[in-house]
Amino acid sequence: MSLLSIRTNKSKGIIQSYQSGFSTAYRLVDLVLISLLYFSLLYLQQLDINSRSLIPLFVCIVGYMVSAEALDLYRSWRTSSTILMIRMTAVAWLLTGLVTLSCAYFFAHLIPYPNRFILTWLLGLFPVLTGWRLLFRRLLRAYRKNGHNTRTAIVIGSNKLAYSLARQLEDNEHLGIRFAGFFDDRDEQRLPYELREQTLGSIEEAIEKARANEVDYIYIAMPMSAEQRITDILQQCSDTTANVYIIPNFFIYNLLNSRWQTIGSLQILSIFDTPFEGPNHILKRMEDILLSSLILTLIALPMLVIAAAVKLTSPGPVIFKQTRYGLGGRPIIVYKFRSMTTQDNGNQVRQATRNDARITPLGAFLRRTSLDELPQFINVLQGRMSIVGPRPHAVAHNEEYRKLIEGYMLRHKVLPGITGWAQINGFRGETETVNKMMKRVEYDLDYIHSWSVWLDIRIILMTLFKGFTDRNAY
Structure with missing residues (x-):
């Protein structure tokens, strides 16, 4: 079940993607590696470097940056799969390669190097761009697993959905998200038996912990029918600096290729959709x-x-x-x-x-x-x-x-x-x-x-x- 990050925008009620603090560093690393590989190949093949040398490099960098931004490649990948990250990198690289090779073919008189050099460079970029991401991801996960760069999370609502989330957080230590307990306003007798010991207090107590900066993530696991209650909780959460997430109980449906779509400024979620679009x-x-x-x-x-x-x-x-x-x-x-x-x-x-x-x-x-x-x-x-x-x-x-x-x-x-x-x-x-x-x-x-x-x-x-x-x- 995907988690939807809700960030308040008073002018428009839209869902925005979360931008990682590492995004600027990611961009710089990509730029450095693309340029470093380019000039390294020029040096190894003993090709002259002049002002026109920058043309294919400029086209490649612009193409990759535009593709990467369009694919949201520089977002936080903390809770996303490695396969998805590599797939998005591959798509960005492929689009960049097509643009660069097309320019090299149609504007050959402006580029001082043979097409085989451009092709060698582009083929070498894929393992470089994916390799450093995989290495950094492995190091970051090991770092988080040892208790560093971690975030504290609580769940509002004690139910099966909340329990599933807690299990996932505990089973995936590499995410660096430490589960700190459930919070629910119901009497203990109304709570699932297996969650009673881990239910630490009321929702108001959860909000107070967030106001005291003791919580980084708040996950709201309540049924969609409790719309007014969720709205009240979100209003209280707006007085904190915690990241707030809603876990919608879409598990009651047989989700089929669900995805976000935009109609004007309104974002909608498809429940039954086809994978063969675009x-x-x-x-x-x-x-x-x-x-x-x-x-x-x-x-x-x-x-x-x-x-x-x-x-x-x-x-x-x-x-x-x-x-x-x-x-x-x-x-x-x-x-x-x-x-x-x-x-x-x-x-x-x-x-x-x-x-x-x-x-x-x-x-x-x-x-x-x-x-x-x-x-x-x-x-x-x-x-x-x-x-x-x-x-x-x-x-x-x-x-x-x-x-x-x-x-x-x-x-x-x-x-x-x-x-x-x-x-x-x-x-x-x-x-x-x-x-x-x-x-x-x-x-x-x-x-x-x-x-x-x-x-x-x-x-x-x-x-x-x-x-x-x-x-x-x-």
């Missing part, structure tokens, strides 16, 4: 176009052979077209090699079962090996599907399960896929019980929540090794 959408689409084009080129001949075999072994069309739900729950037409004697595509669609009489002998082989799915790479190229994503179900099944499984339709926040996280984890083929479908949906939502290009690659590789055949596929 650059992620472009990245995912590029991945699908490149891979589907390559795969279709490789499987063109096998698809012709399968098409001829389907046509020769049973009457009916080669391609079975079925309406399914795509992105946003909008109907799409999905292609498959026909594997049955019937073509169900209405309000009643019966799933294939073991020894199903509708399946042709060739169809049984195609379904067992997933070869009947090959035409769906055309769907991917058309933009109706993705290579990796939740498997699309027949419209009749969607309408059935959306009434039985909470959050079922959230799987349509992304394009449906040929293979997916659920399929490589054993939930492929028939889902004869609601529990099996629930597990499939659980994996689908986990994929949407955790999406990355690397996860897609992992799923594709696992599909190659174990995803084409399955005992549940018939």
